[in-house]
Every structure is written in C-alpha cells, then in structure tokens.
Amino acid sequence: MAENVEELLIRFEEHLARSALAPTTIVNYLADLRIFARWHADAKGAASSLLKLTSDDIREYRRHMQTNEGWTPATINRRLQAVRKFYSFAMETGLTESNSASEVRLIPRPDPNPPRALASEEVAGLLQAVQGGRPSLVKRDYAIVQLLLQTGIKLGELTELRLSDVQLPGSGEGLLLVGGGNPRGGDGSKRRQIPLNSLACAALQDYLQVRPPSTSTENLFLSQDGNCISKRTVQRLIHVYTQAAGLEDVSAHVLRHTFAMSTLADTGDISLVSRLLGHRCMETTAKYLISNI
Numbered sequence: 091m092a093e094n095v096e097e098l099l100i101r102f103e104e105h106l107a108r109s110a111l112a113p114t115t116i117v118n119y120l121a122d123l124r125i126f127a128r129w130h131a132d133a134k135g136a137a138s139s140l141l142k143l144t145s146d147d148i149r150e151y152r153r154h155m156q157t158n159e160g161w162t163p164a165t166i167n168r169r170l171q172a173v174r175k176f177y178s179f180a181m182e183t184g185l186t187e188s189n190s191a192s193e194v195r196l197i198p199r200p201d202p203n204p205p206r207a208l209a210s211e212e213v214a215g216l217l218q219a220v221q222g223g224r225p226s227l228v229k230r231d232y233a234i235v236q237l238l239l240q241t242g243i244k245l246g247e248l249t250e251l252r253l254s255d256v257q258l259p260g261s262g263e264g265l266l267l268v269g270g271g272n273p274r275g276g277d278g279s280k281r282r283q284i285p286l287n288s289l290a291c292a293a294l295q296d297y298l299q300v301r302p303p304s305t306s307t308e309n310l311f312l313s314q315d316g317n318c319i320s321k322r323t324v325q326r327l328i329h330v331y332t333q334a335a336g337l338e339d340v341s342a343h344v345l346r347h348t349f350a351m352s353t354l355a356d357t358g359d360i361s362l363v364s365r366l367l368g369h370r371c372m373e374t375t376a377k378y379l380i381s382n383i
Contacts, residue, residue: 122172145193163197207351219335233297240290242349245342251310264291
C-alpha cells in the first residue's frame, strides 16, 4: 500500500480520536477504510490518489461490493459510511474540496416483515371461498380477486378502473389500461398496459354480464347501490373471503405480491415484473422482492 495512503489513514485516525468516538468505532472505521484503499489500488492503480476519486468512482466501489463480494446491505452501508466519514475529514482539513461519497446512496435494506405471497393451494382455497359467497355478488367479487391476483394492480388502481380501461377479446389475452392516464386517478404515475390472461378475461366477462347499468359512473366495479366501489369495501370483502378460506393476514397488497412472485418465477424477468407493477425503477422492484428471491 502506498506510503501516502498510510499517512492519510494516520491523520484520519487522529481526527477520529479527537471526535471522542469509541475506540471500537475508530477501529472499525479504519478497517473499512483499509478495505476501500485496497480496492482503490487494485481498481485504479497504486499511483492514483484517494483524494481524487469522484462520486462515480464510489458508485463503482459500491457495485463491486454488491456483485463481486456479495456482502449484505448492512455491511456495504457500513463501509460506505466509513468512506463518507473519510471524505468528510478530507474536506474539513482542506485535502479535498467536496465529499464525493456524500452523493452516493446507501443500499436499501429489505423490509424485515415483507408481504407474503400466497402458495398455489392458498390461492385455490381463496377463489373457492369467493365462489361460495353471496350469489348476488359472487361474479363481481370473483372478478375483483382474480384481477388482483392476475395483474398485481394496487387497490386504488382497481377502484379507479373504468369500463373503457378493459379490452376483452373474443378469445385469448385481453388488455388492462392502468395508471396516470385515468382522469380520476392518480399519483402522477405513467399509464401502463397490463395483459389479461384467460382467467382474468373469463372472470371479467362473467361479471360484465351481470354488472348493473349505471348512469352516475363509468367505473368498472360498482357497489350495491350502483356507485363506484370503495377501497374499504374491497378490503372488507378480501378479509371476509380469506377468513372463510382459513387464511390469515391477507390483504390486497399480499395479492399484488403474489402476482409479482408468480410472474418472476414464470419468466425470470425482473424488468418485466417492474414494468407490470408500475415501479419507476428496477431497484424498487428488487427491494420489493429481495427477501423472497
């Protein structure tokens, strides 16, 4: 390791000591900086200066830790924090003009309690419970549950659907238009198209045959009084049917997660899953699914 790096680490250690940090914390910072310095020497060459690295260089180091080393998000983030601390010290002491690590994001940590995905037998039990519901509502409720399972749309997206958002062919796959293009909808998200498989198409066709005519709304799913169905009503019917099926802690979000996991298992294409879910970047999808991949 180059002598100037050792000198920098000595000065960094003295700076940490003056900050009244615990001895163990100082030891950990220095250990993490030595790992960073070794990567720098291997990746950039011994003649390259640590003080000249850019934010892109730090991002390259983050990718190296993720892909080459396979470290956990907690370990990667700790080492990135040590790099941030080092460049903060360098900036404070006039060795650099800016903290090039401050612009580099930490790795999102997976939710310790991610939504679960229903197993195939649980899905079958849920659909059987719906079919055993109130005769006057069976076709509507069955279409709602199938649409959530087969498209992964959000609860709010489902209640905002209009008749014109559904395109049903004579046979084969249909199409669902979801998102920001809905004049009543949205969160500013881009309007997206989701294919409708034969299960969703059949459930929707059956429902549309019995959907009561309404002059007050063009929404796809109606309440018993002929108005747009509410989120609370959908949440309640999901609760009733999952309880009837003997399932616990099932929500519309669990059905969305079930769709995501099923699609990923079938296709192996996380970019496709990301697009169908309406995520703005694949990193969001990876975080959403990471604990179950």
